Each structure stands twice: as C-alpha cells, then as structure tokens.
Amino acid sequence: MTPASRFAYLLLKSGLLAATLTAPAWAQPEKTHPVIATGTDSMAEPPSRLAAYLYGKEQIGALYAVGREWDKKLGLQQGCKDSYNIQPAGLFLLKPIDFPEGKPHPVAGAWQHRFVFERCGKRMTYNAVFVARPGDKPEVRQHVPGDTNASxxxxxxxxxxxxxxxxxxxxxxxxxxxxxxxxxxxxxxxxxxxxxxxxxxxxxxxxxxxxxxxxxxxxxxxxxxxxxxxxxxxxxxxx
Structure with a gap:
C-alpha cells in the first residue's frame, strides 16, 4: 500500500473523509448541490472510490510536480539529493464534484490540495487547484504557497x-x-x-x-x- 493510498484508507476508516473534503471557512457552495454527484442522479459516490482518486498516484504525482516547480522558483533544495516527502495537509472543495461511475476522472468540479513538501530538512507548504475537464485529466493550477485562509x-x-x-x-x-x-x-x-x-x-x-x-x-x-x-x-x- 502506497503512502497516498494508506492515507486515503485511514481517512475512510476514521470517518474523516467527509470532514476533509469540505469547503474552507471562506467558501460558500450552494447548499442544493451534493458534495459528490454521479452522472445520472444525486446519490453520493462511495467515499472509497473518491478517496482512492483524490489521494491516488496521479494526484500525488501532480503535487510532486507543483512542489518541484515552486522549489526551483524559490531556489530551494537545488543541491539536495534526497527524495521528496509529500504530506497532505488539507483538501478543500471549491465546486461540487461530478465523478460518474466508469469514468477515470471527474467530469466536473474543482478542489484544492494543500500539502507539505519536505526534502533535506526543509519544509514548505504548497497548494494546487484541480479543475475537472470532461474526457481529460483535471487541469492543475498553481496557487500561492502557504496556509492562507483567504478565498x-x-x-x-x-x-x-x-x-x-x-x-x-x-x-x-x-x-x-x-x-x-x-x-x-x-x-x-x-x-x-x-x-x-x-x-x-x-x-x-x-x-x-x-x-x-x-x-x-x-x-x-x-x-x-x-x-x-x-x-x-x-x-x-x-x-
């Protein structure tokens, strides 16, 4: 079991997924929308499938790429040869997610990952926003570093x-x-x-x-x- 899948599994076992996949304090999503919707009805998607996706290999790989870009931009750890450690620090729902059964990626919705990127003793908190696209992988957008509470x-x-x-x-x-x-x-x-x-x-x-x-x-x-x-x-x- 990878660190990402283990983290998702622990979320499911502890019942924390619902608390983790929520809008931040400043967001005000429409209450009429379900947090997770299937393509044909408003039944909630089983959290195990969503958790496996949100903390799966592709998402963690995208966070790795964002972290590397920011480290390079900030001139951090350029000579370090150690592997990176990615620690999920928050997951915020920005727009309701539509993840139909049988689809490899959500077809609608947006969410933000906050994560700690650590290497050679240096820890930085970065953010990445994912925007779902029908028929394609989510678009990954950089967000300002840190743990700002501002929308x-x-x-x-x-x-x-x-x-x-x-x-x-x-x-x-x-x-x-x-x-x-x-x-x-x-x-x-x-x-x-x-x-x-x-x-x-x-x-x-x-x-x-x-x-x-x-x-x-x-x-x-x-x-x-x-x-x-x-x-x-x-x-x-x-x-």
Whole structure:
C-alpha cells in the first residue's frame, strides 16, 4: 500500500473523509448541490472510490510536480539529493464534484490540495487547484504557497494592495526595485470565535512574505468579515 493510498484508507476508516473534503471557512457552495454527484442522479459516490482518486498516484504525482516547480522558483533544495516527502495537509472543495461511475476522472468540479513538501530538512507548504475537464485529466493550477485562509477572490483583491505596500518597502532597501512576488503566506491568528469579545467574529491575521530584487520582506494582513458576506483587509505593517 502506497503512502497516498494508506492515507486515503485511514481517512475512510476514521470517518474523516467527509470532514476533509469540505469547503474552507471562506467558501460558500450552494447548499442544493451534493458534495459528490454521479452522472445520472444525486446519490453520493462511495467515499472509497473518491478517496482512492483524490489521494491516488496521479494526484500525488501532480503535487510532486507543483512542489518541484515552486522549489526551483524559490531556489530551494537545488543541491539536495534526497527524495521528496509529500504530506497532505488539507483538501478543500471549491465546486461540487461530478465523478460518474466508469469514468477515470471527474467530469466536473474543482478542489484544492494543500500539502507539505519536505526534502533535506526543509519544509514548505504548497497548494494546487484541480479543475475537472470532461474526457481529460483535471487541469492543475498553481496557487500561492502557504496556509492562507483567504478565498481566491479575496486573495486577488488583497494582493493588489499588499503588492503596492511591499514594493514601497522593497524600494527603500533596493533603490529602483520594481518587482514584488508573493512567495509565502502564514496564518498566524485563525478566525476568532464569536465569544471573543475583543475581536469581531471571524477576524483573522496572516503574514505574507514578498520577494523582490534579491530581498524578502513581510507584511501582516488583518482580515475582518463585514457580516454581510464580504471581508475587509488591512495592512498592519512590514519588516
């Protein structure tokens, strides 16, 4: 039994698959859709088949490729000869999955894998988004590294302001610097519970690391839900 299939088996035995294959806190899928649908009716697909697919050889291979690309991009572990260790860290449902019986791949849906990529003692958290395509393997899309709690739309919106702030700070360290790339996100304070009176419900904080002109800098981002389905962000500062 491979590490991936063993992980899927443990999920099934412990009943954790349903908890693992869920939308993240920020996602709001339509409640009328089943999490997993067959091609002809709304009966839920047996979790063993879905788990075997989501943690199967092809999916793990795709995560390996994404991890290698990010390591190369960030200049990490290029001289290391040890094998890579992939540890699943989260699985988020982005769109309901349609995985008809007899089909080798889902024909509709989208999901995000979060995984720890380890080699020679260096651990990085990466993300990959899979988008199902009828008659073909899912399309694999890179996502920002780290464990951000921000949804894709919120991430894109925040990135505009955060990149501008990062550029201003990087320009002070490297004159004329005009590039700032987000290379890591770290959730430092998870969403607050409703009983924490000192903070709004759902409030959370993250540290984003940008790289530009050979230098790294960090920004603290504070996210606050507005209670109407939206979320505001504020940049506390950088170092």
């Amino acid at each position: 894709a739309p919120l991430l894109a919106d925040t990135l505009k302001g955060a990149t501008t702030a990062a550029l201003l700070k990087l320009a002070k360290r490297a004159k004329g610097c005009k590039t700032a790339e987000l290379i890591d996100t770290r959730l430092t304070h998870p969403p607050r519970a409703t009983h924490e009176a000192d903070k709004p419900a759902g409030h959370w904080e993250e540290i984003w690391t940008f790289r530009g002109c050979g230098r790294d800098m960090q920004l603290t981002i504070v996210f606050t839900p507005d209670g109407k389905g939206g979320t505001h962000y504020a940049i506390k500062g950088g170092n």
